[in-house]
Amino acid sequence: MNPLYKNLSTELENINIRPSIQRVAVLNYLINNFFHPTVDQIYKDLQSVIPTLSKTTIYNTLDLFVEAGLVKILTIEDNETRYDIITEPHGHFKCNECRTIFNFTLDLDSMESEELNGFKVIDKDVYFKGVCPKCLLNINSDFRKE
Amino acid sequence: MNPLYKNLSTELENINIRPSIQRVAVLNYLINNFFHPTVDQIYKDLQSVIPTLSKTTIYNTLDLFVEAGLVKILTIEDNETRYDIITEPHGHFKCNECRTIFNFTLDLDSMESEELNGFKVIDKDVYFKGVCPKCLLNINSDFRKE
DNA sequence: CTTCAATTTAACAATCATTACAAATACAAA
DNA sequence: TTTGTATTTGTAATGATTGTTAAATTGAAG
Numbered sequence: 001m002n003p004l005y006k007n008l009s010t011e012l013e014n015i016n017i018r019p020s021i022q023r024v025a026v027l028n029y030l031i032n033n034f035f036h037p038t039v040d041q042i043y044k045d046l047q048s049v050i051p052t053l054s055k056t057t058i059y060n061t062l063d064l065f066v067e068a069g070l071v072k073i074l075t076i077e078d079n080e081t082r083y084d085i086i087t088e089p090h091g092h093f094k095c096n097e098c099r100t101i102f103n104f105t106l107d108l109d110s111m112e113s114e115e116l117n118g119f120k121v122i123d124k125d126v127y128f129k130g131v132c133p134k135c136l137l138n139i140n141s142d143f144r145k146e
Numbered sequence: 147m148n149p150l151y152k153n154l155s156t157e158l159e160n161i162n163i164r165p166s167i168q169r170v171a172v173l174n175y176l177i178n179n180f181f182h183p184t185v186d187q188i189y190k191d192l193q194s195v196i197p198t199l200s201k202t203t204i205y206n207t208l209d210l211f212v213e214a215g216l217v218k219i220l221t222i223e224d225n226e227t228r229y230d231i232i233t234e235p236h237g238h239f240k241c242n243e244c245r246t247i248f249n250f251t252l253d254l255d256s257m258e259s260e261e262l263n264g265f266k267v268i269d270k271d272v273y274f275k276g277v278c279p280k281c282l283l284n285i286n287s288d289f290r291k292e
Numbered sequence: 293c294t295t296c297a298a299t300t301t302a303a304c305a306a307t308c309a310t311t312a313c314a315a316a317t318a319c320a321a322a
Numbered sequence: 323t324t325t326g327t328a329t330t331t332g333t334a335a336t337g338a339t340t341g342t343t344a345a346a347t348t349g350a351a352g
Contacts, residue, residue, distance in 0.1 A: 018348085020300065039338080054302040059339070075224045075273075079310085079338085093265060104261040111257075111272070115250040118279040119239060126257070127221075127271040133264035166318085166329065185309080200331045205310070225309080225339085293352105300347070307340070317330070322323100 015068050025049055026061045027070075036074055036082040036092070036101040076101060076127045091126035097135035104128075161214050171195055172207045173216075182220055182228040182238070182247040222247060222273045237272035243281035250274075 008027050009019035017023060025046055029037070037045075039062065043055050062083055065071035074082040076094050082101065084092075091106035108124045131139065154173050155165035163169065171192050175183070183191075185208065189201050208229055211217035220228040222240050228247065230238075237252035254270045277285065 018299075020348085022301075052302070055338095056303080056340085057301055060301085073224055075221045076271075078219060078221045078227045081224045081338085091259065093262060093267070096268070102265075104259045106257070106259055111252070113237065113250045113252055116239060116274070118282075119248075119274075120277040120282055121239070121274050122242070122276040123274065125222075125271075125273040125275075127273070128262070128265075128267050128269065129271075130268040131266040136264075136266055164319085164328075168330075198331075201309095202311085202332080203330055206330080227309085295350100295352080297350090298348085300345105302345080303343095305340100305342080307338105309338090310336080312335070313333090315331085315333105317328100319328075320326090322325080 022057050023061050030085045036084050038080050093128040095132035097131055168203050169207050176231045182230050184226050239274040241278035241281055
C-alpha cells in the first residue's frame with residue numbers, strides 16, 4: 001500500500017472510522033485539493049481511481065467526516081455545498097467570476113460582540129466575495145477591447 | 147391604500163420596480179419580519195393576504211430585490227436560502243437548536259487581510275453558529291431531568 | 293481457509309428547493 | 323377601448339441531496 005495512504009488509514013482509525021478504500025481516497029483528495037470541491041467534483045475526479053464509485057458513498061463519507069470534525073461544510077454559495085478540510089481557522093474569499101474559493105488567514109478568535117453575551121458560539125465563518133486578481137485583469141482587458 | 151404600503155410603493159418606484167400588490171406585500175413582510183425568512187415561510191404567510199399567490203412570484207420578486215440591492219441572500223445553512231433586508235452591515239448568528247437567525251452589530255469594514263491585496267472585495271458575510279440563550283436553558287433543564 | 297455477522301458500498305427511487313416556461317392577467321399608453 | 327408590454331400563475335423540468343435495500347466486502351472466530 002502507498003505509504004501516504006497508510007498514514008491516512010491510521011489517521012482514520014484513530015478517530016474510529018474504518019479506513020475503506022473509498023474513505024481513504026476521499027480524505028486523500030481533500031488533503032491534496034485545496035480548492036474546496038463540491039461533491040460532484042470529488043465524485044468525477046475519483047471515478048478514475050475507483051471506477052465503481054457511487055455518489056452516495058461520497059455523501060456518506062463526507063457526512064461521516066463532518067460528524068467526526070475532520071471536515072467542514074462551506075455554505076458560501078446557495079446552490080452548491082463545498083467541503084473544507086479543517087486546519088487552522090481561516091476566512092474564505094469567493095471570486096464571482098471564476099468561482100474559485102481562496103483561503104485567507106484571519107483572527108477569528110478576536111471577533112466578538114457584546115450582543116452575543118449569553119450565546120454559546122460554536123462555529124465562526126467569514127465569507128468574502130468579489131473578484132480575484134486574475135479575473136480583474138481579464139475584466140479590464142475585456143473593457144479595453146470594447 | 148394603507149399609508150404604510152403607499153410608502154413602500156414609492157420606495158419601489160424610486161428604484162424602478164413597478165409596485166405590484168405582490169411585490170409590496172413581500173417587501174412589507176421582509177421589513178416587519180426580522181427573522182430572515184425562507185421562501186417557504188414568506189409564501190405560506192402571504193397566502194392569507196393574497197390567496198392566488200404563486201411561489202414562483204416570491205422567487206421572482208426576491209430575485210428582483212436582490213438585483214436591485216434591496217435584499218441580500220444569506221447562505222448560512224446549506225439547505226435553505228434565507229433573505230435579509232439590507233440595513234447597516236451586521237453579522238448573523240444561527241441557533242443550531244431552534245434555527246433562529248439573530249443579527250448582531252459588527253464592524254465589517256475593519257476586517258481586512260493583507261493576503262487579499264489585489265482582490266476586489268465586494269461583499270463580506272460573517273456567520274456564527276451555536277446555541278442561543280433560550281435553547282441553552284432548555285438543554286440544561288433537559289439534562290437535569292435525565 | 294471457512295463461516296458468520298456486521299459494516300459498507302452501489303444502484304436506484306424518492307424528495308425537496310429552485311428554475312424554466314407558457315398561458316392568463318393586469319397595467320399603461322395611445 | 324385597443325394594443326403592447328410587464329407581471330403573475332400553474333405546471334413541468336431540473337438538479338442536488340436523501341432514503342432504501344440488496345449485494346459486496348470486511349473482520350473476527352473457529
